[in-house]
Amino acid sequence: MxxxxxxxxxxxxxxxxxxxxxxxxxxxxxxxxxxxxxxxxxxxxxxxxxxxxxxxxxxxxxxxxxxxxxxxxxxxxxxxxxxxxxxxxxxxxxxxxxxxxxxxxxxxxxxxxxxxxxxTIQFPLAKEWKYISFRAPKRKGYKGIDKQAADFLKEEKDKEDSISNRDVQVGDWVSFAITLVDSELKPVFENLKETYWLKIGNEETAISFQEVFLNRKLGEKFYSNHICFQDFFNTEQETHCNFLIEIISILHQGFFSVEKFKDHFKIKTNKKTHQKMVEVFSFKDDLSLRRSIIDGTFNTLFHSYHIEAPSSCVLRQQQIILDNLQYNPDYAVYKSESGFQDHVKKLAERQVKEAAFMELLAYYEELQIEDVDVENYLNLTQRLRTKDFIHFSHPAIHANQDEYPILTEPLKQVCLREKALNHAIFHLTKE
Known part of the structure; x- marks a missing residue:
């Protein structure tokens, strides 16, 4: 747009x-x-x-x-x-x-x-950040871990090769452009359209979007005045808008794309791909190697750069955490434990600082975010195991809300933070 x-x-x-x-x-x-x-x-x-x-x-x-x-x-x-x-x-x-x-x-x-x-948060960042000493945690030495990672990669590659129907199916992520048109199907605004991502859910709330998108093809264009779009763009009153829809991209739930995984982490060889995948198969104290590397990266950076998170931001993030926890069946148990509120406050403060630091790093390093970065990021959500590679989750993805379109630009902001985190890990762990 x-x-x-x-x-x-x-x-x-x-x-x-x-x-x-x-x-x-x-x-x-x-x-x-x-x-x-x-x-x-x-x-x-x-x-x-x-x-x-x-x-x-x-x-x-x-x-x-x-x-x-x-x-x-x-x-x-x-x-x-x-x-x-x-x-x-x-x-x-x-x-x-x-x-x-x-x-x-x-x-x-x-x-x-x-x-x-x-x-907003502002704090100085110097090029010396790349040379901060960081000893990355090591993987477990069990051979079974290598077999699990290798089997996973082979299984997903075989699934991709075997799928013949590449039309939109339940569980797929769909990127689409939407253009407002008049009664004669002409654009109301010249050269102005918006793009969204939508995961086609299998719940009853997703039926309306299923009716619009199921079995659509990549690149297909069609007109629609379906009630799902009327409700999305106006929640207060009945509307009768017409839209031109174009399918831009489809991420199929039927397989996890190994090639997109390699592109996401800028990996060139199968050996490096295997080593990276091992990070979510190797665990210590119920924490994957990937999570340990991320925690260690932030601990190292925060030791060198002291950031103050605004109290108002921390309070808002606390409420977001509590809202999400309420859907956890163990919420009542957590809430009854001593120090619960203090723990939530510390978690909220860290989350605010982590997101802000990665935005600053992205701008300092002149990192750019493209549509392909969003595709690679969403590809990681296709399997429970590979979700562990994601640190910054879009709120709708975190809450598993499949039934509503997600604007591409706010999603790009989340992906930019994730890209900066991978950039930091790459440089801090480089030998």
């Missing part, structure tokens, strides 16, 4: 707090307002008029607030959030937690504005 038509302002309002203002130009607001008004004209019944004959002026006057509320929610999911994340990366703003929408404004003949609060 081109972003030249939008604008952003970032205003520091505190030591660790920035206000972001995203503006959508008047011409886009007017186009959507007219489009939504025409949709209302053809869909509602009003005394004195037959369906489809209500004057557009009557709609604009009497349904103004409904249309503006629809506009604000639609723009947020279609333009604004993605543009905000691209701007954060372009301006190399290190965030502590996700941006928070505080207000939005829209009028029929003016720019639309969205105001966000963003918690």
């Amino acid at each position: 081109k972003s030249s038509t939008f604008s952003s302002d970032f205003i520091q309002i505190g030591p660790n707090l920035t206000k972001a203002i995203i503006k959508i130009p008047t011409d886009l607001v007017k186009k959507f307002y007219k489009h939504a008004a025409r949709n209302h004209m053809n869909k509602i019944n009003t005394s004195g008029f037959s369906r489809g004959t209500i004057p557009i002026e009557y709609i604009e006057q009497n349904f103004k607030q409904n249309i503006l509320n629809h506009l604000k929610e639609f723009f947020l999911k279609y333009f604004v959030v993605s543009f905000l994340y691209r701007e954060l990366r372009a301006k190399k703003i290190v965030t502590a937690g996700e941006p928070r929408l505080t207000n939005s404004f829209a009028y029929p003949e003016k720019e639309a504005e969205y105001h966000f609060e963003i918690s």
